[in-house]
Amino acid sequence: MTPSHRIALALSCVLALGLGACGGGSDSPPPAPPPAPTPTPPAPPPAAADRIEPLDTAALPNKAALSAPAAVAVSRLPAGTVVPRVELGPLAALKLSAGDGKSAPLQIGVGRAVAATADAAALAARLQWQPLPDGSQVAALAFDSPGAQALRLGVRVDEAPAGTRLRFYGAPGSPVVEQAAAQAPQGAAALLWGPDTPGAVGTLELQLSPGASPAQLRLAVPQLSHLSQTVEQALAAVKTENDIGTAGRCNLDVMCTPALDAESRSVAQLLFTKPDGSYLCTGTLLNDTRGSRTPRLLTAAHCIADDASAASLITYWFFRAASCNGSPKVDPASTRLTSGAKLLFTDSGVDSTLLQLNSAPPANVVFAGSYFGDGVGVGAGVVSIHHPEGDLQKDSVGAVTGFANCGTGTCSSASADAGSLLQIGWTQGTTEPGSSGAAIWTQLGNTRYVVGALHGGSASCQNPGGADFFGRFNRAFYRGLGNWLTQ
Numbered sequence: 001m002t003p004s005h006r007i008a009l010a011l012s013c014v015l016a017l018g019l020g021a022c023g024g025g026s027d028s029p030p031p032a033p034p035p036a037p038t039p040t041p042p043a044p045p046p047a048a049a050d051r052i053e054p055l056d057t058a059a060l061p062n063k064a065a066l067s068a069p070a071a072v073a074v075s076r077l078p079a080g081t082v083v084p085r086v087e088l089g090p091l092a093a094l095k096l097s098a099g100d101g102k103s104a105p106l107q108i109g110v111g112r113a114v115a116a117t118a119d120a121a122a123l124a125a126r127l128q129w130q131p132l133p134d135g136s137q138v139a140a141l142a143f144d145s146p147g148a149q150a151l152r153l154g155v156r157v158d159e160a161p162a163g164t165r166l167r168f169y170g171a172p173g174s175p176v177v178e179q180a181a182a183q184a185p186q187g188a189a190a191l192l193w194g195p196d197t198p199g200a201v202g203t204l205e206l207q208l209s210p211g212a213s214p215a216q217l218r219l220a221v222p223q224l225s226h227l228s229q230t231v232e233q234a235l236a237a238v239k240t241e242n243d244i245g246t247a248g249r250c251n252l253d254v255m256c257t258p259a260l261d262a263e264s265r266s267v268a269q270l271l272f273t274k275p276d277g278s279y280l281c282t283g284t285l286l287n288d289t290r291g292s293r294t295p296r297l298l299t300a301a302h303c304i305a306d307d308a309s310a311a312s313l314i315t316y317w318f319f320r321a322a323s324c325n326g327s328p329k330v331d332p333a334s335t336r337l338t339s340g341a342k343l344l345f346t347d348s349g350v351d352s353t354l355l356q357l358n359s360a361p362p363a364n365v366v367f368a369g370s371y372f373g374d375g376v377g378v379g380a381g382v383v384s385i386h387h388p389e390g391d392l393q394k395d396s397v398g399a400v401t402g403f404a405n406c407g408t409g410t411c412s413s414a415s416a417d418a419g420s421l422l423q424i425g426w427t428q429g430t431t432e433p434g435s436s437g438a439a440i441w442t443q444l445g446n447t448r449y450v451v452g453a454l455h456g457g458s459a460s461c462q463n464p465g466g467a468d469f470f471g472r473f474n475r476a477f478y479r480g481l482g483n484w485l486t487q
Contacts, residue, residue: 043227044321050373051449052485055287056262058364073167075179076138076207077130083140083203084126086116090146091226102468103409103456105303106434108271109152109227112145120158127206127214142203143224149228151202152312153229154191157184163209170197172273177187177338181219185311192207193273193312195338196227196388220248225278229390247391248461252429254385254393255331256324257282263441263448263479264395266368268361269316269387270299270437279303282386283315283355284439284450286486287367295357296484299437300471301346310343313355317362320393330392335362345481350420350471351406351455353437354481368439370485371449372477376442377416378402382424383472386431386438386454396429400442404469406455421469422452430459431468440470 004010031406032090077083091110117123144150153168160181169176177195184192194204204221208214216261259346270281281303297315304310318333339359346353380400403419404411411421424440431454441448452470459466477485 002473011084014273024149026416035281050375051371051444052287052289052369054262054266054369054447055291055293055367056265056447057293057366058265062396073176075140075167075169075176075205076132076136077140077205078132079137081140083142084128085142085201086126088112088114088115088145088224090142101456101458102431102433102436102454103302103406104433105272105281106277107277107279108390109148109150109273111274111276112224112226114143114221114224117141117221119222120220123220124214124217125286129214130209132207136207136214137214138207139214140203140205140207141221142201143221144201145224145226148200148226150196150198151200151223152196152227152278152461153194153202153204154223154225154273155184155189155194155204156180156220156222158220159216160219161208161212161216163212164217165207166192166194167205167207168194168197168202169205170202171199173434174198179339183339183487185308190308191312192355193222193225193340195314195336195449196271199469205275212323223275225273227278247388247394247432247434248430250430250461250464251388251391251394252396253315253321253325254395255321257395260383260385260395262366263368263383263385264320264393265318265364266366267385267387267393267438268297269319269390270297270303271316272304273312274309280390280434281386281436282434282454284385284453285361285365285367286354286370286450286485288487290487291367293360293367295359296344297355297357297360298439298450298473299342299353299355300455301348301351301353301438302455303345303437304343304355305348307343311340313341313357315357315361317365319387320408324411333362333364337361339356340485344484345476347476347479347481350476350479352453352473352476352481354476354484357367357379369447369449370473371442371444371451372474372482374399374416374474375444376422376451376472376474380442382422382440382442382451383448384431384438384440384454385433386435388430388435390433390434394429396426396431398424398426398428401425401467406469411457411467419472421455421471424457424468424470426459426464430461430464431457432460
């Protein structure tokens with residue numbers, strides 16, 4: 001065989017996929033074929049860089065509450081104890097601020113100064129301490145504000161021995177809420193606001209640990225909040241026209257829209273107290289990029305914008321009807337958290353506040369997803385879930401009709417680039433005082449994302465064509481709110 005023939009044969013063997021298939025030149029066995037490559041699974045689609053997905057805790061393998069339920073608190077006063085009482089006398093007139101419509105929180109109570117216990121020495125003189133078998137001591141003092149539907153006591157803790165417990169309760173048989181004195185905010189004017197206890201009489205019970213002396217305790221109750229209506233009334237089995245639920249007839253019962261169940265489970269009614277009274281707004285639980293289940297709540301800056309108001313926060317979850325227009329009863333999952341919150345972010349320019357609750361929310365809540373891109377334009381469909389007039393959850397359906405900037409009581413149209421708020425027109429439902437801070441969702445693909453928080457507006461059952469305005473979530477996100485959701 002000539003050299004040229006050998007070269008031709010070698011090339012033909014290579015093209016035939018292997019020298020082993022060709023004759024001549026070697027007695028060695030043909031090499032084993034190379035192993036088949038392991039198939040590479042397709043890469044998952046990258047997470048969108050302009051949104052945070054919702055997290056439904058009811059869909060997680062462990063559906064238990066995010067934190068263990070607290071032990072049921074009880075009074076430790078010995079049977080037959082006569083509790084001293086501070087009588088404030090009737091209010092000359094209950095003047096609730098009319099506010100600025102939805103641009104202000106819904107006021108449901110007024111502040112009252114309590115001169116009789118304004119300083120630690122005055123309160124100490126009224127306490128009658130009694131020993132308990134375990135070596136601890138207990139005393140209580142009741143406060144009477146005639147005509148109140150509920151009371152919140154403002155306690156200033158100047159000094160307290162380790163282990164001191166505070167208990168709050170109202171009318172006989174009402175629940176007892178216990179807090180540690182160490183949880184009280186610090187500062188000369190800082191108050192620990194007790195829960196909203198039903199009835200015109202609110203009681204503060206104090207318990208010292210064994211070995212502690214009453215002389216070591218320095219606290220005062222310089223103020224209380226006299227509530228003209230109470231969220232607890234609406235939690236009763238039957239609602240009446242005199243209860244807190246007085247929303248307009250055009251509002252939509254959220255329980256009649258099963259597709260909004262997930263969003264509904266992210267919404268809470270907010271009760272908070274300031275020196276001049278107690279107020280209601282709406283808030284929405286937000287997820288973060290890690291799905292950490294850290295309880296961060298979005299509401300309006302005109303509702304809560306300071307540490308003291310945040311610390312006074314009480315949240316009501318699943319505060320909705322038990323079924324679609326078929327029962328006056330409240331969802332049996334309704335839950336109240338009284339442990340307050342911390343202020344993380346607030347910006348009046350976009351009327352948005354982010355809070356972090358001091359305790360975990362109940363089981364089966366949803367941490368809402370959010371969208372902070374620029375894709376929400378005129379014509380985008382939206383829904384909102386809120387508590388108008390402090391009522392059970394309602395929903396509203398509409399669309400973005402423009403952009404705006406809002407000052408004190410006025411809003412003016414703006415371009416998409418310049419506007420800090422979304423202008424919304426409703427096709428079903430409306431919003432009312434008490435709805436303030438409620439989130440608005442838009443749908444991208446199969447998922448709804450929060451894109452704003454309610455500032456205010458003129459829409460109502462009597463004015464269905466009026467516009468409402470929501471602080472743009474993407475503006476708040478890039479002004480600093482997003483730092484808390486992307487850590």
